[in-house]
Amino acid sequence: MYYNECCSALAPIRRIPIELLVEIFRLHDTSKPDLQSIDVFGEDEYPPYYGMAMDVLSHAPLVAASHVCARWRAVIVGTPFLWDTVELDAILWGPTHKHENQVLAVLEQVLNRGQPLPLKFTMKGRQSGLLASVLHLLAQHSLRWKVARISCHSVLHLEPLLSLGGKLPLLEKIGLWGYPWPNAAPNIFGDAPRLRTLQCSLESCEHFPQSLAQQLETVACYAELQGSLIDGCLLRALHILPYLSSEAEFQLTLALYSSTVVYWHEASDATDDIITSSLSEFVLIGDRHLSLPHILPIMTKIFGLLALIELEVLQFVFLDYTTSGPLPWPHTGFLALATRSDFGAHLTDLKLLEVAITDGQLLECLAQLPKLEYLEISDHSPRIIEVDTGDADDNTQWDNPALVLVNDSLLLALACEPLLVPSLEKITFRSMLKFTDPVLYDMCVVRGRSMEDFQVDLHWISGYHRDLDVAEKLNEAEFVDFCFGAAPGEE
Numbered sequence: 001m002y003y004n005e006c007c008s009a010l011a012p013i014r015r016i017p018i019e020l021l022v023e024i025f026r027l028h029d030t031s032k033p034d035l036q037s038i039d040v041f042g043e044d045e046y047p048p049y050y051g052m053a054m055d056v057l058s059h060a061p062l063v064a065a066s067h068v069c070a071r072w073r074a075v076i077v078g079t080p081f082l083w084d085t086v087e088l089d090a091i092l093w094g095p096t097h098k099h100e101n102q103v104l105a106v107l108e109q110v111l112n113r114g115q116p117l118p119l120k121f122t123m124k125g126r127q128s129g130l131l132a133s134v135l136h137l138l139a140q141h142s143l144r145w146k147v148a149r150i151s152c153h154s155v156l157h158l159e160p161l162l163s164l165g166g167k168l169p170l171l172e173k174i175g176l177w178g179y180p181w182p183n184a185a186p187n188i189f190g191d192a193p194r195l196r197t198l199q200c201s202l203e204s205c206e207h208f209p210q211s212l213a214q215q216l217e218t219v220a221c222y223a224e225l226q227g228s229l230i231d232g233c234l235l236r237a238l239h240i241l242p243y244l245s246s247e248a249e250f251q252l253t254l255a256l257y258s259s260t261v262v263y264w265h266e267a268s269d270a271t272d273d274i275i276t277s278s279l280s281e282f283v284l285i286g287d288r289h290l291s292l293p294h295i296l297p298i299m300t301k302i303f304g305l306l307a308l309i310e311l312e313v314l315q316f317v318f319l320d321y322t323t324s325g326p327l328p329w330p331h332t333g334f335l336a337l338a339t340r341s342d343f344g345a346h347l348t349d350l351k352l353l354e355v356a357i358t359d360g361q362l363l364e365c366l367a368q369l370p371k372l373e374y375l376e377i378s379d380h381s382p383r384i385i386e387v388d389t390g391d392a393d394d395n396t397q398w399d400n401p402a403l404v405l406v407n408d409s410l411l412l413a414l415a416c417e418p419l420l421v422p423s424l425e426k427i428t429f430r431s432m433l434k435f436t437d438p439v440l441y442d443m444c445v446v447r448g449r450s451m452e453d454f455q456v457d458l459h460w461i462s463g464y465h466r467d468l469d470v471a472e473k474l475n476e477a478e479f480v481d482f483c484f485g486a487a488p489g490e491e
Contacts, residue, residue: 021075025082028061050099053089058106083114086121088134100130104137111141118146118170136160142167149175149199166190173197176204177222206236213243220251222287225298234302241277246310249281254298255289274307274340281313286327286354288320296328303333308341315351322489325383326403329357331364338368348423349374353430356380356403359410363420372421378430379404381461406431408439415443419450426455430487432464441470448479456480459487 016024054060062082066073076082092103111119119141123134131152142164148171171192178201189195189209196217198208205221213219223237237252244250284302286295318327329352338344347369352362353376362377382402406429414420414427424447440458448454456474460466465486474482 018075021072022079022082025062025065025076025079028065049091053091054099054102054106056087056089057092057103057110059083059110077113080114080117083110084117084119086110086114086119086123086138088121088123092130100133103130104133107134107137111137114144115141116144119144120147121145122149122175124151132160136163139163143169145171147171147173149177151175151177161188164188164190166192168192169194171195173199175199176208177201178203202233202237206239208240210243213240214245216244216248218249218251219244220253222253222255224255224289230298230301234298234305238275238302238305241275241279241306244277244279246278246280248279249283249313250277250279251283251285252302253285253287254295255287256291256294256298275305276307276309278310279308280310281315282308282311283313283315283317286316286318286320290318290320290324292324292328296330299328299330300333303330303337306337306341308337308343310346311341311343312346313349313351314347315349316353316355318354321354323383326354326356326378326380329355329361331357331361334365335368338365344368344370346371348372351376353378353428357405358403359405359407359413362405362410363413366420369421371423373423373425374428375421375424375426376428376430377405379406379432379434379461381432381463402432404432404434406435408436411435411439411443415439415446417446419447422450425451425453426457428457428459430459430461432461433466433468437469440468441474444474444477444480444482448477454480455483457483459485461487 059082062076066076086107088103088107092099121138123138135150139160145168166189168189168191172194174189174192174195174197176198189212192212193215195212195215197220198205198213198216198218199220200208200222202221202223205219219240221237221240223233225233241250284299316327318324321327338347348371350365350369350372351374355378357365357377366372366375380403427447444454444456458468468484471482471484474480475484
């Protein structure tokens with residue numbers, strides 16, 4: 001009986017509402033191969049990978065589902081938001097161009113099916129004549145661009161974008177990586193009234209139009225540093241800062257390979273001009289490709305170049321923290337930056353979870369930050385890591401010893417009156433729990449009674465959990481909102 005029903009025109013699968021079908025198709029299309037780790041350059045050498053890239057471009061799961069029946073095909077082809085994303089991987093740019101017509105035909109079909117909805121696309125390019133043809137086709141749909149990510153290794157192939165002439169009314173987010181953009185960059189972007197986010201390499205950051213920079217809310221710059229050019233790299237990466245508004249966030253990601261030889265131009269400190277910016281948030285990020293022994297003078301150099309006169313949030317992030325341990329702390333550079341920028345008048349949020357700062361250094365910094373409201377700090381368990389010197393027979397070890405920052409000395413100092421950072425509303429500890437429990441309790445009492453709704457988040461580091469004698473008392477206390485648990489990601 002049920003078999004007959006399934007074979008009829010009223011079969012359950014034929015009665016699935018269109019809205020539910022669309023959601024099923026949308027989720028089905030999110031399963032895509034990971035092409036990030038494939039490092040190959042010609043489709044003749046890797047036909048499987050070329051096919052994978054074509055599947056991503058064509059939305060192969062949707063195409064396959066559209067062949068099930070006429071109803072499914074009508075729903076899939078007639079639902080634009082299933083086709084509003086385009087991904088063009090560099091694998092498509094083969095040396096023989098024998099698939100050029102196929103790539104362009106599939107791209108045009110996807111673009112047409114996604115109309116008239118806003119378009120999100122990613123294009124990774126390399127030296128290829130096909131690249132210009134692809135950009136020309138994408139440029140014809142510029143009125144739909146909402147999110148555009150373009151990676152290009154030759155400025156010559158960007159010529160099709162000159163036809164945009166400001167036809168970017170919906171563009172909210174742009175990603176630009178590769179060679180420096182041409183002097184005609186302002187003409188490429190023209191008026192993009194909704195643009196708020198820029199992700200870029202330092203080459204693209206340097207030449208981004210100043211008029212558009214003023215409306216950005218987030219700028220994320222990736223800087224791969226080269227030893228003999230570090231001064232210039234830093235200046236290019238920071239070039240955009242003076243043009244950002246007081247509402248903007250700037251994220252600077254530093255990549256420095258262990259084999260890089262680092263040196264500075266002589267007397268560069270004496271000739272550097274200070275870069276003044278009104279941005280509100282600065283995030284310094286260490287990439288996974290980062291040489292810890294070399295990064296401290298670079299961080300100090302960055303702080304020496306800046307005056308962040310309205311900064312509210314300063315954060316440090318290390319993408320390889322779990323493996324390599326914390327970033328070094330540029331103490332003298334920070335103190336000079338704090339004085340130059342008058343952090344005491346406006347810095348409210350300091351996030352140092354992945355930085356190796358001592359209790360003495362932290363207290364010296366806090367003495368200059370009376371307006372601070374949020375503080376995040378951490379102990380660091382010991383690590384010994386291998387440093388790649390470029391010589392397979394001569395790898396060395398870099399020792400990151402244990403650092404106990406959350407100790408009795410620090411907690412007593414935070415409880416001592418007159419209070420350091422009297423405006424502190426919340427403090428986050430990531431700790432090996434090496435302090436004395438009553439000292440923690442007393443700090444919470446003093447701070448909690450001086451600040452309404454005072455919060456303490458205490459997270460233990462993996463391998464260092466113990467019972468906290470005062471946990472129950474603090475959980476029941478009315479003077480503090482206390483949270484005790486495993487560090488995020490280490491549960």
